[in-house]
Amino acid sequence: MTVAVPSASQWGSPTASRRALLIHGSNSSSHTFHRVASALAAKGYFVIAPNLTGHVLRQPRVDFQVQASANDLVPYLQAAEYDIVIGHSMGGLVVLSLLKFLSKTRPTSVVLVDSLVELTAEQIAHRRDMSSSDATTNPTAEDYMALNPLWTREDAIWRVLGTRIGRVNHDYHMNGNVPWSFSHMFAHKPAAAALTFLIADPRLGDASKLETVAKFKDVRAVIVPNASHWIQYEFPEVILLPATHSFMYYISISWGSPHQWGSPSASRRALLIHGLNSSSHTFHRRLPFHNIIGYLVIAPNLPGHALREPAVDFQVQTLANDLLPYLQAAEYDIVIGHSMGGLVVLSLLKYLPKTRPTSVVLVDSSVELTAEQIAHRRDMSSNDAKTNPTAEDYMALNPLWTREDAIWRVLGIPLQNHNGVDGFPQGNVPWSFSHLFADKPAAAALTFLIADPRFGDTSKLEIAAKFKDVRAVIVPNASHWIQYEFPEVIVEEALRNIKE
Structure with missing residues (x-):
């Protein structure tokens, strides 16, 4: 040439x-x-x-x-x-x-x-x-x-x-x-x-x-x-x-599209759904399905988060509908949702396979909230958005977090649509999702991980206890951010459901 x-x-x-x-x-x-x-x-x-x-x-x-x-x-x-x-x-x-x-x-x-x-x-x-x-x-x-x-x-x-x-x-x-x-x-x-x-x-x-x-x-x-x-x-x-079009990304993050780990040819799949004021990378640390047992792990970014445009409204069911293509394209062995992402998972239960075993894990989700509790959480989220805490601030408040945890928490806030801070709480009144447990297919096993009551609240345990086929597990010493502090517990419980 x-x-x-x-x-x-x-x-x-x-x-x-x-x-x-x-x-x-x-x-x-x-x-x-x-x-x-x-x-x-x-x-x-x-x-x-x-x-x-x-x-x-x-x-x-x-x-x-x-x-x-x-x-x-x-x-x-x-x-x-x-x-x-x-x-x-x-x-x-x-x-x-x-x-x-x-x-x-x-x-x-x-x-x-x-x-x-x-x-x-x-x-x-x-x-x-x-x-x-x-x-x-x-x-x-x-x-x-x-x-x-x-x-x-x-x-x-x-x-x-x-x-x-x-x-x-x-x-x-x-x-x-x-x-x-x-x-x-x-x-x-x-x-x-x-x-x-x-x-x-x-x-x-x-x-x-x-x-x-x-x-x-x-x-x-x-x-x-x-x-x-x-x-x-x-x-x-x-x-x-x-x-070279080799999409075995084990450290990649794609804002506005799913964060993906593992090989597309893996025989097992996991779907991870983040919460409010967060992003797909909330699950970055030590959720080693792809390293240990050959999973393709997909963590989408919800509408209004990670610079994605918001959906037509702020209802949890609307967020769940946005993820339906993932369930239509493939079946998952494991589905995990943190906080509000857990409510999205509950809204997706009716779309899970009726016969294929699925391990479902909710990570410290607030299934029922009073008007006062909604207002309190909205104020907390608004305060984070206004004061812009630094990574050092988050690490000082959360001694079990790594600096990388804190950085992804910092990035999750400015990269969301700020109307969602008020929109998500107000768009889901009354905040009541317990009835969605009834949509769980018989083939699915559901575990509800709950933060240490010293750092969270006991109402989640009371709610989970009402359902005989829901396994409630308190994680000692864990705050709301279990995926940062004790990610191995999430993996263990997800795999326990499959083994059982």
Whole structure:
């Protein structure tokens, strides 16, 4: 293949039937993808990673706009079609600028790796200062390895070389793209292309990328826990998952669509439903069905949560109706609901198989509430939404939580539709769901996990005790958030129902 663009790294055989195009970011080089590219080549891909203008001793163009860098790469897309296109950081913005040149009919897997799609003037200045610091202090490979324990020495060496052999004045690069706004380019994605946005752990990056990408229904957002901005060095295998259409995501989260763990070919399935002011990732910690016993685990985000638009009303049955496609598409061995999610599960009981055994677990759900109790809980939720507690605040109040638990709790609040804080309680008056226990199929076993009465209330136990075929279990020392504090109990009880 002959193209007008000089300077590129290649892996694999040019005669391979599948092709991948990898585009690096600012102050970097084609070899930032050395681990990803090697893995793709091993899977039978011919991989090309061009060096952008102004990088790896290439002369910069007359301007520093992202579109200029994209135009420089158009010959690659004119010469061949690609099964995979990946861009890291600024390279992801170049990829967005190239979407309009992709095949309209050939399926293409597009992966953006922690790209900054929208930046304010203050954020531009901050990032310019960070990059300028690297250019002036000349960190060594040892410096990078000390700061990034997941990097190999080769990763660190390529990072050093990317910084030192470029011809890009980073000030010009940042200033040449003001306003820094690229969201509109998602609209250029051909219908045949699938686009995944990998995002660094919010503890090490920022959550604004998630908020930006969640506005687009046909873009899959995936947070990579414990990953910094340099996901291709730290978790290259995660980049390969969406790129090669291998959907065995064990650490992925898709806002606005289900969070999924395990293999779609697994013989057993579990459906997990979160509560109010929360998200699918409330179940992130140690619910190891997929690791221990081969489950495909699906945790949808309810309407009005995780940046999903609210349903037509706030009734629990409406939320349950939104999940009916999951029950129509497959049968589940285990169904778990936390808090309000437990009420959604009760509303779904009538749709469970009549003969196939199903283990149903409600996690500290308030099945009956008086008007005063509704008002109290609404005030508590409103207070969280108004005061925006930090992860540190939640950890101080909940000593059994990890920092990751607290972060997902923090994110669950701002990423919901705030009308739901009042709408859900008011839309379900009277708050009375006990009658739904009668809809449980005879083949289903139902366990009601209840927080320690010292931290919750005893009314849940009294209600569960009215039903002979409902197993009530108090979890000592547990608050309302049993899935954070004693997740293994949830797993044990879910499996107990299947074994019995």
